[in-house]
Amino acid sequence: MVSYSACLFDLDGTLLLGRKAISGASELVSLLQEKGIPLAVITNNSAYSARDHALQLQRSGIPVYSKQVYTSARAAGEEMAKLYPDAAVYVLGTPSLAAELGRHGIQVVEELPDAVLVGFDQTLSYERLRKACYFLEHGATFLATHPDPTCPTEGQHLPDAGALLALLEATTGRRPERIFGKPDPGFLKRVAESMGVDPAGCLYVGDRLEVDIPFALNAGAMAALVLSGATSVGDPLLDSLPQGGVLVVKDLWELRGYLLG
Template structure:
């Protein structure tokens, strides 16, 4: 594979698992830095802000600056600030997400909410869930930071925003009016534009077929899939993506060898 002009990588399940870096992650990032290949991290994990994710990665020895880290929460905030300027939003999300939304210009409020936003809420309570359901039944606009039903962790998979969305749909019959984050190509283009990465020479790296491989395909960029997390060797769903040019590698060591030699 020819060396790309820029690389955008998924986070959970690709570079890290919980608070543990996956094999080859540090070496890949350092290798890209040394080779002068710009990179960024694109994550649907809206439980933490970009700043808090960067601090998390720093504790693992992974050199990713906050300005190179793009979250579905910040992207949702950017879009909502444009679509609902000055209107209060009820959030099912963490304090870290609330702070990131505020930085993007979104008014997060417990009272008088005129919209609902669902994120990866690791602080979720039944009372807050019931409040969101009541607002949805009143017909307020409804959004989600991303669609993932589960987030990979060392102990398995944790209920993510998509699981909360499924619960609310069962209770209220409503689906979000818009879901931000991957696999929406707009999220990828936003990150690429912010860093000046070339669309025509971009490589996107992830571990999930339905999110990461689908994103690369929808965006029309080269894609690489790292096996071992959400996707196993021999998965029959791989075939159509491989026919479209998806690079499949065993781990990040193999990816580094293919990209940097």
Template sequence: MNEALKLILSKELIILDGDGTLYIGSKSLPGAREFVRFLDKSRKGFVVMTNNSSFSKEHHIKRLGRVLGRRFSEDEVFISTEAAIEYLREINVRRVYALGTPEFIQDLVRSGITHDPESPEVVVIAFDKTLTYGKLVRAVRHIMNGTPYVVVNPDVLCPTDRGYIPDAGSIWALIRTATGKEPMAVMGKPSNLFLNYMLRRLGVKPSDAVIIGDRLYTDIAMANENGIDSILVLTGETKAEDLVNSRYRPTFVVNTLIDLLK
């Protein structure tokens, strides 16, 4: 048994990234199905923790089921939208203007947060695949007039079946350049807010978890900043050469999930 697998089996909770780790678009990545089956057979608790805020939680659950051939429960999938909602509730925000997809906005409304394009308390920057110039103009004007903003997830790119596309981090870069202003908070990985929300829900300590993901600045950064062991897989955004100058250090590095089972 390899050392990375020994680490996994010693932990109470395995935290798996989605895009770039388990799947890209509608296709599972090498070893993803086998690895999930192994965790189930070994009776290891695991969750999928994704920064992808363009889809609702229900959408993510259904997609995981199709891609990995397994049913997922509500407590096995956590998305950055949940962290954003938790944060907005904590600071008592009830009205926002969001750069987000209809599914994202629907999740906000379901949680009791009003989508108010005219007089928001906060502007919310999410992974908006329906982004238009008009939406950007409205967001920039609100922020320039003093409305604070938050970023749902910092990912610069999202992998798809057809290649990479700009994610929320890229939209944030545009907003920051246009306004010269920084956000109140950045949710999603590597945010402690996202991690603590999930661990509280599941009743697990950070030391009892391991994070497996493909991004240094989100997955591995969250692990490093919270004293959690981590495994980097090279099936997504990060390449082996990126490790040379990175300040984030995974406990182990593998090419694909199937390598964990060798």
């Protein structure tokens, strides 16, 4: 069995695929909840609020509550309130992301911004892309909630914030000055602190090798890679895994055996 004091999960590709629970997710999370083991869901998906993510998990049969969900939108709001408290921000993201920034006192504007924040944007239009490029070309600070190029769903991978960042970089020649979500280890450390646990005692479970593994290890946590989403069996990137500190499992049923015996 793996020794841990709290279990932290990625969302898309780890617990959910689109709106459908990944096999074993409901059973594993239910057992952890029943045993009173602290758990949280840490997601780079900035398109929805913690409450909306929790409702979708519950509809899928996974008993997670909004207070247990931490989004890259929340991470961005918390950090921007400290680093850029007086900044006016143009948001290339959903209304939910803009609302999260508002909850942290960030001013969201449509013109003359000090900064552009890029997230997972399912409300995207060409005009909004054009405006973001214009603002960046005229000196606005370049920020992002997270760098994931795709979001795994049933049957396909959707363009995510990282794909938008690549487009903006190709157009403006600029890269983000700050990315607030995973793999920034500070995100995991803040979640652990809010839970009252030491990151060293946390096991973080994710599906994206190039994001989730450094996110956990650089924060001092243990890492588990489940081959159910962005990284799958036979992926050549598996050869680049660090030696030690990472548990690789084919699915959540196998992980349950390691965690609960």
